Amino acid sequence: MEVALAQHCGEGDIVTPVGAFNPNWDEEEYAHPGKKSRGYSRHLPLIPVRRRLGRKLWDAYFKFAVTRNPWDLVVSQYHWATRGDYADAYKGRVRRSLKRFWAYPPKVRKNFRTLGTSLARTFLKMDVVKFDFFVRHMLRYYPLNDRFYFDRSGSVGLDFLIRYENLQDDYTSVCARIGIPTSQLPSLKTRTRSERRHYSTYYDDRTRELVRKAYHRHIDQFGYRFGGP
Numbered sequence: 001m002e003v004a005l006a007q008h009c010g011e012g013d014i015v016t017p018v019g020a021f022n023p024n025w026d027e028e029e030y031a032h033p034g035k036k037s038r039g040y041s042r043h044l045p046l047i048p049v050r051r052r053l054g055r056k057l058w059d060a061y062f063k064f065a066v067t068r069n070p071w072d073l074v075v076s077q078y079h080w081a082t083r084g085d086y087a088d089a090y091k092g093r094v095r096r097s098l099k100r101f102w103a104y105p106p107k108v109r110k111n112f113r114t115l116g117t118s119l120a121r122t123f124l125k126m127d128v129v130k131f132d133f134f135v136r137h138m139l140r141y142y143p144l145n146d147r148f149y150f151d152r153s154g155s156v157g158l159d160f161l162i163r164y165e166n167l168q169d170d171y172t173s174v175c176a177r178i179g180i181p182t183s184q185l186p187s188l189k190t191r192t193r194s195e196r197r198h199y200s201t202y203y204d205d206r207t208r209e210l211v212r213k214a215y216h217r218h219i220d221q222f223g224y225r226f227g228g229p
Helices: 001-008 045-052 055-060 070-081 098-102 105-116 117-124 131-141 164-178 207-213 216-222
Strands: 063-069 162-163
Touching: 001 070, 045 055, 063 164, 070 207, 131 207, 162 164, 207 216
Parallel strands: 063 162
Antiparallel strands: none
């Protein structure tokens, strides 16, 4: 969606960079006119964006984001984290597992502290990280997506939410609202799975409950349920 929207932006607009096209992950080749802008970065939460823009400009703009069923989201996070990155200089150590977290020395101490020494040593011996282990121990590496939607009062600070399960139609509605031509969204970062199956098949009772507890506000506010879209 960012790649699609960026085509309508000019030199004076703030468009944060995204990763370059990678045939290992992306189905469609693309160009993206993003550039570094001081104070802005990818995946910046709602509150820092509002602070940087200023309340007057923030209130004047139409603001939207994409939301996704948390159980489906966590499966996606798992596959992205355990993808085989054959372009990585550490590919012998990180391929097909979360060991990429240990490839860069500045992160090692923090990661050992997060997991605990005993569990971290067990983790380092793994060839493949299973979904159950990811949910129980590694999910904490991913800050909750709530920060993209809620302000400090707990209210949704956006004008519209695009549902991932209704991505193209909701994107078309946004284009109509802001007055730009609509287009078919490109298919990017989708080659991280060897197979596609419903997210519910990944879970047992324990892992399902762990995700529910972590994303309880997201689930309650947006009406998601396990097994639904």
